[in-house]
Amino acid sequence: MDTRTLCLAALLGRDSSGYEIKKRLDEPPFCHFQDTGFGSIYPALTRLAGEGLIEGTEKAQEKRPDKRVFSLTENGRAHLIDALMQPPGPDRFRSDFLFSLFMSDLLPRQHVLTLIDQRIDALNATLEAMQECEAKVTRRASRFVFDLGHSFYLNERDFLVANRYRLEESDAESAETGLDSGVEHGHLHDSLESENRA
Amino acid sequence: MDTRTLCLAALLGRDSSGYEIKKRLDEPPFCHFQDTGFGSIYPALTRLAGEGLIEGTEKAQEKRPDKRVFSLTENGRAHLIDALMQPPGPDRFRSDFLFSLFMSDLLPRQHVLTLIDQRIDALNATLEAMQECEAKVTRRASRFVFDLGHSFYLNERDFLVANRYRLEESDAESAETGLDSGVEHGHLHDSLESENRA
DNA sequence: CCTGCATATATCGAACTGATATAATCTGCA
DNA sequence: TGCAGATTATATCAGTTCGATATATGCAGG
Numbered sequence: 001m002d003t004r005t006l007c008l009a010a011l012l013g014r015d016s017s018g019y020e021i022k023k024r025l026d027e028p029p030f031c032h033f034q035d036t037g038f039g040s041i042y043p044a045l046t047r048l049a050g051e052g053l054i055e056g057t058e059k060a061q062e063k064r065p066d067k068r069v070f071s072l073t074e075n076g077r078a079h080l081i082d083a084l085m086q087p088p089g090p091d092r093f094r095s096d097f098l099f100s101l102f103m104s105d106l107l108p109r110q111h112v113l114t115l116i117d118q119r120i121d122a123l124n125a126t127l128e129a130m131q132e133c134e135a136k137v138t139r140r141a142s143r144f145v146f147d148l149g150h151s152f153y154l155n156e157r158d159f160l161v162a163n164r165y166r167l168e169e170s171d172a173e174s175a176e177t178g179l180d181s182g183v184e185h186g187h188l189h190d191s192l193e194s195e196n197r198a
Numbered sequence: 199m200d201t202r203t204l205c206l207a208a209l210l211g212r213d214s215s216g217y218e219i220k221k222r223l224d225e226p227p228f229c230h231f232q233d234t235g236f237g238s239i240y241p242a243l244t245r246l247a248g249e250g251l252i253e254g255t256e257k258a259q260e261k262r263p264d265k266r267v268f269s270l271t272e273n274g275r276a277h278l279i280d281a282l283m284q285p286p287g288p289d290r291f292r293s294d295f296l297f298s299l300f301m302s303d304l305l306p307r308q309h310v311l312t313l314i315d316q317r318i319d320a321l322n323a324t325l326e327a328m329q330e331c332e333a334k335v336t337r338r339a340s341r342f343v344f345d346l347g348h349s350f351y352l353n354e355r356d357f358l359v360a361n362r363y364r365l366e367e368s369d370a371e372s373a374e375t376g377l378d379s380g381v382e383h384g385h386l387h388d389s390l391e392s393e394n395r396a
Numbered sequence: 397c398c399t400g401c402a403t404a405t406a407t408c409g410a411a412c413t414g415a416t417a418t419a420a421t422c423t424g425c426a
Numbered sequence: 427t428g429c430a431g432a433t434t435a436t437a438t439c440a441g442t443t444c445g446a447t448a449t450a451t452g453c454a455g456g
Contacts, residue, residue, distance in 0.1 A: 001297045003443075009301060019404050033296035040443055042406060067404070084301050085309065088294030096286030098231035098346070099199045103207060103282050104339045111283065141302045144364055148296070148357050155353040159346050166342055200411075217435050238412055240437060265435070 001083070003040040004048055008072060008080040011054060015071040018042050028130065029142055032149035045070055053079050101167075109170055116164050123157040199281070201238040202246055206270060206278040209252060213269040216240050226328065227340055230347035243268060251277050299365075307368055314362050321355040 010021045010030075018041050025036055045068075048054045053076035059067045072080075097119055104112040130150050137146045208219045208228075216239050223234055243266075246252045251274035257265045270278075295317055302310040328348050335344045 001292070001294050006297075009297075012304075017404070018406095023403095029300060033291060033293040033300070035290055035292060037444060038406075039408085039445070043442090080301075081304050084298050084305055088298055088313070091291070091293040091295065092233055093231060093289070093291050094199070094233060095231040095289040096199050097289065098343055099204075099207075100282050100286055102227060102231070102339055102343045103278075104342075105337075106210075106279050107282055115286070139303070140364065141300055144302075144361065145296055145300045147361070148354070151353055151357050152350070155349060156346070159349050163342065163345070166338065215435075216437095221434095233413095235413060235415095236437075237414070237439085241411095 001034065001089075003036050003044040004053075005080060005083045006034060006036060007041060007044050007048060007070075008053065008076050008083075011070055011072040011076070012080070015069050017067045017069050018045050019067075021045075028133075029137070029146045029149060032145060032152075048076065052076075104167060109167070112167055113164070116160055116167070120157055120160050120164075123153050123160070126153050127157065199232065199287075201234050201242040202251075203278060203281045204232060204234060205239060205242050205246060206251065206274050206281075209268055209270040209274070210278070213267050215265045215267050216243050217265075219243075226331075227335070227344045227347060230343060230350075246274065250274075302365060307365070310365055311362070314358055314365070318355055318358050318362075321351050321358070324351050325355065 006025065007021055010016065010024050016024070018038070022036070022038060022041055024030060025034065025041075045054065045056070049056045049070065053073060054070045055073055056068050056070045059069050097115065100107070100115060101112070127150070130146075130153070134146075137143050204223065205219055208214065208222055214222070216236070220234070220236060220239055222228060223232065223239075243252065243254070247254045247268065251271060252268045253271055254266050254268045257267050295313065298305070298313060299310065325348070328344075328351070332344075335341050
């Protein structure tokens with residue numbers, strides 16, 4: 001979803017400044033399915049205000065830099081709902097970690113194992129933190145997405161713990177076969193995408 | 199991982215044209231953790247050639263448009279390995295589908311359920327297609343990533359099948375509470391990221 | 397006191413996305 | 427046979443996004 005729509009959504013319940021929106025978007029469950037920086041948010045807000053989808057009021061603060069607090073207009077709300085009713089685009093997932101694993105034949109064995117161990121640690125930290133704030137996620141839709149996110153992390157951790165051994169010994173066979181990819185005639189690349197875009 | 203590194207990786211085993219690289223990158227297991235278009239690949243190849251990391255040869259074909267076939271140089275190979283040894287950046291995941299679910303209070307109940315059902319269908323199609331070509335994924339690292347990808351899809355499908363009922367009835371309570379997010383003081387937003395970037 | 401973190405906004409270049417243009421050939425089907 | 431549509435092949439372009447950086451103040455901790 002583009003940053004403008006994300007900003008509209010973030011303004012639904014409460015009026016906020018760009019900074020506050022960014023903070024909210026960095027927290028779960030928002031952070032489980034998107035990712036935006038200031039470089040996108042501020043221009044998005046300026047443009048939304050120009051289009052009349054949000055309204056901004058300059059608020060001078062005593063002990064802080066000035067704030068521009070935005071609120072959703074009726075038009076903005078309609079625009080958001082319209083965007084949500086469109087068929088969703090395909091998921092986008094990019095992972096340097098998985099890329100490194102995929103290329104692990106080129107790398108020292110120990111480096112790869114360390115990578116996996118660090119990943120497991122990070123996943124454990126995330127899972128623990130989620131458990132701590134679990135009780136605070138009450139809205140039904142929030143909770144649904146929160147739980148799905150949790151199951152993603154859990155699944156990945158369990159897989160890595162259970163399958164780490166598979167990369168523990170060097171693989172004499174496939175040292176220099178190149179990037180086989182293993183698959184000759186992959187015809188699954190478009191199944192998810194086409195169904196979504198249809 | 200940036201497109202240039204991706205291209206280097208794709209050229210590891212076999213010399214290829216930009217078009218062939220794009221095709222390979224669209225197939226599993228590559229497609230499980232990245233996503234690139236022509237608009238990134240062609241400029242990347244031109245630049246890599248300029249930097250001496252790959253070498254290109256113009257090949258006129260009888261019955262086809264001309265091909266530019268590239269091959270990895272020693273420098274390019276070293277560059278790739280160097281990139282892989284860097285600590286991996288954080289994963290990036292964006293999903294319009296999850297965003298719509300998160301906002302589902304604003305949407306007609308039936309629309310949300312249809313969204314979920316279509317998603318389940320798409321996941322089933324993907325899983326089936328993966329099973330078909332499972333036997334062809336032989337290289338150890340490929341297989342590891344392939345299996346992890348498979349478990350992702352399986353996990354999501356099972357979750358949706360098991361939890362669909364939670365969105366079946368309208369939620370009288372949280373109709374207009376706004377975007378609570380449910381979480382007041384989320385301090386988990388940086389756990390995965392910081393560990394990775396460290 | 398001084399370092400570093402939080403609040404607050406903003407910009408800029410580099411990179412990426414998605415659509416489009418061009419052109420020939422090959423495939424399926426009526 | 428003819429014709430539509432997919433495939434092979436490369437490329438560009440506008441619009442977006444990413445990541446780093448700049449600026450400025452306040453507050454907390456050592």
